[in-house]
Amino acid sequence: MTVRAAAVLVAAAALALFLPGWAAAEWNLTRNGSVVTYDGRSLMIDGKRDLFFSGAIHYPRSPPELWPKLIERAKDGGLNTIETYVFWNAHEPEPGKYNFEGRYDLIKYLKMIQDHDMYAIVRIGPFIQAEWNHGGLPYWLREIDHIIFRANNDAYKKEMEKFVRFIVQKLKDANLYASQGGPVILTQIENEYGNIKKDHAVDGDKYLEWAAQMALSTETGVPWIMCKQSSAPGEVIPTCNGRHCGDTWTLRDTNKPMLWTENWTAQFRAYGDQVAMRSAEDIAYAVLRFFAKGGSLVNYYMYHGGTNFGRNGASYVLTGYYDEAPMDEYGMCKEPKFGHLRDLHNVIKSYHKAFLWGEHSFEILGPGYEAHVFELPDEKRCLSFLSNNNTGEDGTVIFRGEKHYVPSRSVSILADCKNVVYNTKRVFVQHSERSYHTSEVTSKNNSWEMYSEVIPKYGNTKIRAKEPLEQYNQTKDASDYLWYTTSFRLESDDLPFRGDIRPVLQVKSTAHSMIGFANDAFVGNGRGSKQVKDFMFEKPVDLRVGVNHITLLSSTMGMKVKICRNSAAYLEHEMTDFAIL
Numbered sequence: 001m002t003v004r005a006a007a008v009l010v011a012a013a014a015l016a017l018f019l020p021g022w023a024a025a026e027w028n029l030t031r032n033g034s035v036v037t038y039d040g041r042s043l044m045i046d047g048k049r050d051l052f053f054s055g056a057i058h059y060p061r062s063p064p065e066l067w068p069k070l071i072e073r074a075k076d077g078g079l080n081t082i083e084t085y086v087f088w089n090a091h092e093p094e095p096g097k098y099n100f101e102g103r104y105d106l107i108k109y110l111k112m113i114q115d116h117d118m119y120a121i122v123r124i125g126p127f128i129q130a131e132w133n134h135g136g137l138p139y140w141l142r143e144i145d146h147i148i149f150r151a152n153n154d155a156y157k158k159e160m161e162k163f164v165r166f167i168v169q170k171l172k173d174a175n176l177y178a179s180q181g182g183p184v185i186l187t188q189i190e191n192e193y194g195n196i197k198k199d200h201a202v203d204g205d206k207y208l209e210w211a212a213q214m215a216l217s218t219e220t221g222v223p224w225i226m227c228k229q230s231s232a233p234g235e236v237i238p239t240c241n242g243r244h245c246g247d248t249w250t251l252r253d254t255n256k257p258m259l260w261t262e263n264w265t266a267q268f269r270a271y272g273d274q275v276a277m278r279s280a281e282d283i284a285y286a287v288l289r290f291f292a293k294g295g296s297l298v299n300y301y302m303y304h305g306g307t308n309f310g311r312n313g314a315s316y317v318l319t320g321y322y323d324e325a326p327m328d329e330y331g332m333c334k335e336p337k338f339g340h341l342r343d344l345h346n347v348i349k350s351y352h353k354a355f356l357w358g359e360h361s362f363e364i365l366g367p368g369y370e371a372h373v374f375e376l377p378d379e380k381r382c383l384s385f386l387s388n389n390n391t392g393e394d395g396t397v398i399f400r401g402e403k404h405y406v407p408s409r410s411v412s413i414l415a416d417c418k419n420v421v422y423n424t425k426r427v428f429v430q431h432s433e434r435s436y437h438t439s440e441v442t443s444k445n446n447s448w449e450m451y452s453e454v455i456p457k458y459g460n461t462k463i464r465a466k467e468p469l470e471q472y473n474q475t476k477d478a479s480d481y482l483w484y485t486t487s488f489r490l491e492s493d494d495l496p497f498r499g500d501i502r503p504v505l506q507v508k509s510t511a512h513s514m515i516g517f518a519n520d521a522f523v524g525n526g527r528g529s530k531q532v533k534d535f536m537f538e539k540p541v542d543l544r545v546g547v548n549h550i551t552l553l554s555s556t557m558g559m560k561v562k563i564c565r566n567s568a569a570y571l572e573h574e575m576t577d578f579a580i581l
């Protein structure tokens with residue numbers, strides 16, 4: 001039953017925040033090794049259900065000196081789990097040559113998570129997307145004959161299996177799996193495969209089945225997940241990625257728990273994008289709708305985005321990654337997002353007994369109004385979630401004989417099914433603001449060096465072809481830059497241009513940007529954008545009787561991770577090339 005438009009005053013009084021004593025994130029793994037399993041309610045550590053508040057923090061996107069602080073802060077934010085992808089092209093830049101140094105020291109990072117008594121989720125992929133150069137796939141994969149990425153293709157499966165087994169072994173050697181006393185409780189195989197399964201119509205299912213069996217055969221002692229799917233083969237747990245998993249996702253297999261691996265805290269940005277906003281209230285609302293329906297793990301993507309250093313980012317992606325996350329690019333807390341979510345975690349944790357072991361029931365209280373109840377009658381424990389899914393319409397509901405005011409698009413948590421202890425719209429945390437100051441270290445005492453490169457001419461070139469060659473074939477993704485140059489002779493009769501009419505240099509490019517020169521003079525620059533990738537460069541040039549030189553400096557900014565609208569299928573056919581018209 002619903003009474004509309006109740007007075008706001010009532011609400012304020014009813015919503016005094018009540019936070020019972022709560023211990024920081026708990027480590028329920030034993031150092032001697034724990035069994036990680038699951039039932040339809042949650043993941044289980046040594047047979048006991050548990051709650052998982054997880055934050056994505058990618059190790060290569062911050063300097064290692066910052067890692068301890070980030071992990072500590074995440075723990076202060078009420079998280080008990082850190083999630084990360086594994087970055088194949090960073091770790092294996094050349095076949096069989098591995099790099100786990102500095103920012104790429106995955107083992108050091110996981111040990112640090114362990115030292116902070118937190119769990120870890122490792123998303124191996126090894127295709128990861130992640131707005132990372134080439135979605136994490138090494139360039140050299142493209143040079144393997146007949147390879148089709150992420151398909152039921154022997155060449156791809158062979159390389160994928162080799163890398164997955166290599167990483168699993170590395171984690172085992174360092175005793176990092178929970179089964180060995182380490183922090184890793186889940187690992188992920190593949191990534192959002194649902195997006196492309198249809199593109200590989202016949203073989204998508206076969207590939208997925210193979211990937212699942214291959215993963216399971218590594219015998220890590222902890223479950224595997226596949227994300228953005230509503231079902232997964234065998235023992236593999238499917239998980240949701242999205243903004244509103246409580247509303248948009250249905251788990252088909254009820255023997256598996258509801259896990260949410262990517263709840264976007266904002267959105268990554270490409271050059272030219274507006275600041276991505278997602279309010280603390282909206283994130284909290286989405287998390288509680290998911291938990292109200294029985295979710296028991298949420299991973300904030302990203303909890304801290306960090307920086308796309310060097311050539312790490314995918315095409316057009318900004319260097320600052322998810323600066324709007326609960327911790328900003330520099331690792332500082334973004335309020336009220338950080339604090340509002342921390343309060344939410346603390347409240348649910350305080351009532352985890354009723355929440356994880358209570359009987360779950362559901363009641364519709366009016367149009368758009370719902371109650372989800374978790375009750376342990378023997379222990380007199382009860383926890384309920386009252387939710388108002390109506391946009392722009394606050395209201396009052398009667399629940400178990402009491403009136404409760406629920407603001408529009410919000411969820412209230414009721415302790416003992418009576419007292420409101422949290423509402424997603426009531427933020428008790430102050431806003432923080434970031435300001436910039438010039439620091440002495442970076443502004444004083446700088447020494448600058450300037451380099452100037454000779455604009456090359458045809459006579460200096462080593463690689464020659466009738467048509468411009470594909471850029472990635474040439475640079476092998478080791479550089480963002482490639483010069484293209486051509487020379488030709490004009491007789492005075494060839495020059496039909498007189499007076500104001502000048503010849504036009506026209507270049508069609510599928511790379512990201514270019515600078516044009518004619519006879520050593522700058523002609524102009526052109527670029528594509530994240531939305532419109534190809535571009536046509538057209539600028540008038542001055543040509544002369546005799547030999548003319550046209551030179552183009554083409555640049556890329558990260559290899560693409562998708563080509564079809566929302567799909568990474570056939571990425572191996574992706575090209576950056578030129579036609580000079």
Ligand SMILES: *[C@@H]1O[C@H](CO)[C@@H](O)[C@H](O)[C@H]1NC(C)=O
Pocket residue numbers: 030031032
């Ligand atoms: C871990 O193993 C050691 C040696 O086997 C044993 O002494 C200790 O009690 C075990 N600890 C736990 C928590 O099981």
Ligand SMILES: *[C@@H]1O[C@H](CO)[C@@H](O)[C@H](O)[C@H]1NC(C)=O
Pocket residue numbers: 026027028048049050051
């Ligand atoms: C985890 O361990 C702590 C303390 O060791 C205990 O209080 C808590 O109930 C445990 N949590 C679960 C879900 O078993």
Ligand SMILES: *[C@@H]1O[C@H](CO)[C@@H](O)[C@H](O)[C@H]1NC(C)=O
Pocket residue numbers: 142143469470473575577
């Ligand atoms: C190099 O580029 C051409 C297209 O320009 C393409 O057909 C070929 O497959 C590429 N080779 C590799 C190894 O990617």
Ligand SMILES: *[C@@H]1O[C@H](CO)[C@@H](O)[C@H](O)[C@H]1NC(C)=O
Pocket residue numbers: 247368389391
């Ligand atoms: C909640 O509201 C959203 C947005 O209006 C809608 O898409 C969704 O279907 C609603 N969910 C339910 C269970 O009514």
Ligand SMILES: *[C@@H]1O[C@H](CO)[C@@H](O)[C@H](O)[C@H]1NC(C)=O
Pocket residue numbers: 440441444445
């Ligand atoms: C300026 O540079 C010199 C020489 O590299 C160094 O010794 C000094 O500490 C620097 N001063 C500041 C303020 O960074």
Ligand SMILES: CC(=O)N[C@H]1CO[C@H](CO)[C@@H](O)[C@@H]1O
Pocket residue numbers: 241242243244264267
């Ligand atoms: C699956 C999904 O909900 N994706 C959304 C993620 O957020 C971006 C930015 O708001 C949306 O454009 C996507 O549709």
